[in-house]
Amino acid sequence: MKRNSLIPLPLDIFLKNIYGNILLNKSGKTADYIPELSRVNPNQFGIALASSDGYIHEIGDSLQEFTIQSISKAFAYSLALELVGEKEVNKIIGVEPSGEAFNSIRFQNDNRPFNPMINAGAIACTALICSIEKSKAFKKIQKIMSDFAGRNLSLDEKVFKSENATGDRNRAIAWLLKNNKIIKTNVEQSLVTYFKQCSLLVSARDLATMGATLACNGINPVTKKRVISVENALKTMSIMVSSGMYDYSGEWVYRVGFPAKSGVGGGIIAALPSQFGLGTFSPPLDRQGNSVRGIEVCKRISSYYNLHILEIEGNIKDSIVASYNLQNIRSSTERKEKNIKILEKFGAKAHVYELAGSINFMSVDYIVRRLQELDEKEFIILSMRKVSQLSSGADKLLDAFIQTLNSLSTKIIFSDIEFNSQTWNKIFGSLGNMEDNKTRLFENNNEAIRWVEDFLIQKYSTDEKVNINENLKEQFLFKALSNSDLDFLKERMIEKKFKKNVKIISKGDEADGIYFLQSGKVDIAINLQKSLTTLNAGTCFGEFALIEPKSKRSANVITLTECTCFYLPLKILDSIQQSRKKIIETLLKNLALLLIKRLKDCNSIINNILDR
Ligand code: GLN
Numbered sequence: 001m002k003r004n005s006l007i008p009l010p011l012d013i014f015l016k017n018i019y020g021n022i023l024l025n026k027s028g029k030t031a032d033y034i035p036e037l038s039r040v041n042p043n044q045f046g047i048a049l050a051s052s053d054g055y056i057h058e059i060g061d062s063l064q065e066f067t068i069q070s071i072s073k074a075f076a077y078s079l080a081l082e083l084v085g086e087k088e089v090n091k092i093i094g095v096e097p098s099g100e101a102f103n104s105i106r107f108q109n110d111n112r113p114f115n116p117m118i119n120a121g122a123i124a125c126t127a128l129i130c131s132i133e134k135s136k137a138f139k140k141i142q143k144i145m146s147d148f149a150g151r152n153l154s155l156d157e158k159v160f161k162s163e164n165a166t167g168d169r170n171r172a173i174a175w176l177l178k179n180n181k182i183i184k185t186n187v188e189q190s191l192v193t194y195f196k197q198c199s200l201l202v203s204a205r206d207l208a209t210m211g212a213t214l215a216c217n218g219i220n221p222v223t224k225k226r227v228i229s230v231e232n233a234l235k236t237m238s239i240m241v242s243s244g245m246y247d248y249s250g251e252w253v254y255r256v257g258f259p260a261k262s263g264v265g266g267g268i269i270a271a272l273p274s275q276f277g278l279g280t281f282s283p284p285l286d287r288q289g290n291s292v293r294g295i296e297v298c299k300r301i302s303s304y305y306n307l308h309i310l311e312i313e314g315n316i317k318d319s320i321v322a323s324y325n326l327q328n329i330r331s332s333t334e335r336k337e338k339n340i341k342i343l344e345k346f347g348a349k350a351h352v353y354e355l356a357g358s359i360n361f362m363s364v365d366y367i368v369r370r371l372q373e374l375d376e377k378e379f380i381i382l383s384m385r386k387v388s389q390l391s392s393g394a395d396k397l398l399d400a401f402i403q404t405l406n407s408l409s410t411k412i413i414f415s416d417i418e419f420n421s422q423t424w425n426k427i428f429g430s431l432g433n434m435e436d437n438k439t440r441l442f443e444n445n446n447e448a449i450r451w452v453e454d455f456l457i458q459k460y461s462t463d464e465k466v467n468i469n470e471n472l473k474e475q476f477l478f479k480a481l482s483n484s485d486l487d488f489l490k491e492r493m494i495e496k497k498f499k500k501n502v503k504i505i506s507k508g509d510e511a512d513g514i515y516f517l518q519s520g521k522v523d524i525a526i527n528l529q530k531s532l533t534t535l536n537a538g539t540c541f542g543e544f545a546l547i548e549p550k551s552k553r554s555a556n557v558i559t560l561t562e563c564t565c566f567y568l569p570l571k572i573l574d575s576i577q578q579s580r581k582k583i584i585e586t587l588l589k590n591l592a593l594l595l596i597k598r599l600k601d602c603n604s605i606i607n608n609i610l611d612r
Contacts, residue, residue: 011057015047018300019059028284028292031264036162037283040066040266045282047297048208052275054221058205065201066281067159069263070102070289072145072197073122074236074244075210079144080116080125081232083132092128092182093121097243097250102264102289103169111180117243117261120173126197127174127183127190138193142200147227148213149206150220159265160199167195198263204279207269211277214240214259237271241309248288248295256298257308268294272307319363320370321386322354329605331450336474336538339457346460350379350452352445356386361393368401377410379452383445385416402439413440415448450534472566474538475516477590485583493566498559505557511545513569520563524555534560545570546591 023045032038046061080089091112098114100106105120107113113120130137146153163170174191177183183190202210213220218233220226228236240259245252252260260270266283268291278301282293302308326347335343351374353367371380390398405412442448472478478486493516498504504515504522517537524533524541532555535541541557549570573584 009057011049012059014301014304015049015057015059018297019045019047022293022296022300023060025293025296026284028286030266030283031285031289033166034159034163034264035166036159037067037265040283042283044266045293046204046280048203048205048279049301050205050208050212050221050277050279052212052216052221054212054224056205056208056222058208060204061281062204062208062279064281065156065203066267066283067156067199067263067265068145068153068202068207068267069198069265070117070119070122071202071207071261071263071265071267071269072141072200073117073125074214074240074261074269075145075148076122076125076129076141076197077116077239078228078232078236079141080128081235082144082228083129086232086235089116089125089128093124095239095242099247099250102246103173105169105173105176107176107180112182113177115239115243117239118246119170120177123170123174123190123194124177124182126194127177127185127187130190130193131185135189137189138196141193141197144227145197145200145202145210147223147225148210148220149202150209150223150225151206153200153202153206155196156199156201160196163195163198164192167191170194202267202279204267204281207267207279207281208277209279211269211271211279213277215271215273215275215277217273237273240271245290246288248286248290256295256302257310258298258302259309260298262290262294264289266291266294268298270298273309275307314358316360316363316366318357319355319359319367320353321356322352322383323370324352326350326352326449326453326456329449330601331446331453332533333450333453334533334535334539335453335457336536337476338474339461339536339538342457342460343453346456347453348375349377349456350381350449351377352381352383352449354383354386354445358389358391359387359394360391361397364394364397364401368397378456379411379413380405381413381415381445381448381452383415383448385445405439411440413442413448413452415442415445417441417443446531472516472518475540476594477514477516477540477543477587479586479590479593481583481586485580485586488580489568489572489583490566492572493568496565496567498563498565500559500561502559503556504559504563504565505542505553505555507553507556509553511542511548511551511553512571513567514540514542514545515557516540516566516568518564518566520559520561522563523558523560525558526555543591543594546573546587 030038030040030042044061044064046064048056048058048062050056093116094108094112094114096114098104098118103119107120113124115121116125129141133140142153171191174183174187178187209220209222213227214233214237217230218226218228237259240261241253243249244259244261258270258272260268262268264285266281268280270278278298280291280294280297282291284292286292326343330343355367402412442451472490473486517535517539519537522535522541523531524535525531576583
């Protein structure tokens with residue numbers, strides 16, 4: 001993607017600043033219990049942050065490869081969950097923080113390792129994968145970790161051999177697990193697979209992407225591929241929160257507050273749900289075996305930007321951005337005066353809430369409580385145009401609300417729904433087939449409002465024959481015209497009939513007359529997709545010609561039903577004798593009044609929307 005590099009990204013500047021600062025911290029010691037690890041250059045330092053839309057911010061040695069070590073435990077655990085499900089995994093590995101070092105040999109009272117983030121639990125987890133995948137176990141682990149990273153990760157043979165040759169403590173742990181019947185398969189194969197998974201090579205950038213995949217509920221934001229289920233991503237992150245940093249885990253939640261996992265290779269991975277994944281690399285470790293500089297990076301980012309997962313911003317009250325009824329705000333539909341009067345009287349029977357932002361469980365509760373405060377309504381319209389997300393808790397509460405409305409007489413309408421969008425399909429799919437009951441969906445709010453208006457007019461009109469040929473006298477433009485003047489015009493107007501879906505006026509045509517719609521409905525549209533206004537019988541169109549003769553028509557007029565019109569050619573008006581000049585004066589005055597009325601309507605819409 002093309003970017004304007006002249007606009008600096010503030011996050012890059014922040015990372016650069018903390019990088020320079022933290023680089024000065026030379027404390028800590030590289031791991032040496034795996035001989036090969038003691039050879040790494042302790043000065044290397046890299047940071048990468050992958051956003052949930054797949055953009056990578058990075059600085060320093062962010063592409064330098066190192067062995068993933070214990071960070072692999074989180075991903076092997078997620079693979080085990082994918083393979084056999086949480087219940088089976090839980091039979092052999094707990095989910096409790098141990099409060100002990102990563103290589104502790106202590107187990108829970110029931111002989112299970114405390115959790116999958118310490119060596120005992122991780123070896124049990126890898127053994128479980130081995131018992132299912134047999135000789136393909138390592139390839140499977142390598143594959144899922146590569147999918148998390150979005151590229152093929154390779155094995156550092158030297159580190160693997162070095163640990164395999166010296167990992168006696170892990171061997172002891174594995175044999176104890178076998179003795180405890182936690183490992184039920186070949187111990188040596190399980191250990192080799194475990195050592196290999198720890199020796200996969202990653203960079204800080206890979207870790208950032210892997211973290212972002214967890215943060216995006218299992219979908220890699222760079223490759224867009226789903227790697228694990230939402231449920232398993234949540235479970236993996238949960239254990240990272242409680243046990244990811246060994247015996248520093250409690251402090252970690254307290255001070256940093258997002259899921260993370262460290263490895264003795266010097267890496268730390270972190271994930272902030274829905275926002276980003278973070279990867280750091282710096283080999284010197286503190287007493288607990290966590291990268292000194294990596295911890296510092298996480299602490300600074302978290303505290304400076306207030307990113308603790310418990311620190312939630314946003315206010316449920318912001319979920320409603322506009323609230324109005326149809327008494328004072330209406331669709332962009334021209335209606336004859338009689339019908340406008342009906343809407344002025346009965347419009348309050350329909351209420352619109354425009355919703356916005358990320359709607360969660362409590363926002364729905366708030367919206368429903370606001371609805372409860374209203375007098376009884378026939379219609380409730382919820383516009384979803386500005387809603388970015390509906391949480392599943394919100395979805396459930398909304399569903400229950402719709403069910404209760406079904407037993408009352410209120411009809412609920414959702415507007416501004418993008419019918420093909422995945423989000424809405426998911427939500428409205430789960431709300432059941434709503435068009436069957438009292439719920440309706442509209443692609444746009446104006447259409448929804450228009451539909452409700454039509455309904456109210458039908459219901460409350462005392463007129464028996466709606467939409468049959470209207471009386472010309474009721475046309476707004478002919479108001480106050482004498483009977484003889486009206487007859488004079490009538491004789492000169494041409495009656496025109498149109499079928500459904502016919503273009504009466506094309507944008508750009510010369511404006512040569514005015515149409516008076518006597519029956520049917522037409523759409524005024526700039527292009528075929530977007531209707532600006534719908535006109536009903538009893539209104540007119542093309543009336544600007546009266547002020548600007550010979551100008552170009554500014555929009556298309558298309559019939560929505562069969563229509564009849566009276567067409568008044570401008571040249572008739574031109575040829576009017578002095579004695580009838582009053583006609584033109586009246587028409588112009590009426591047109592001015594009509595325009596003032598439209599302007600007032602627009603002001604009222606703006607005013608009401610601002611006043612939520
Ligand atoms: N392979 C290492 C071990 O099992 C991983 C430990 C770690 O990174 N904390 O000892």
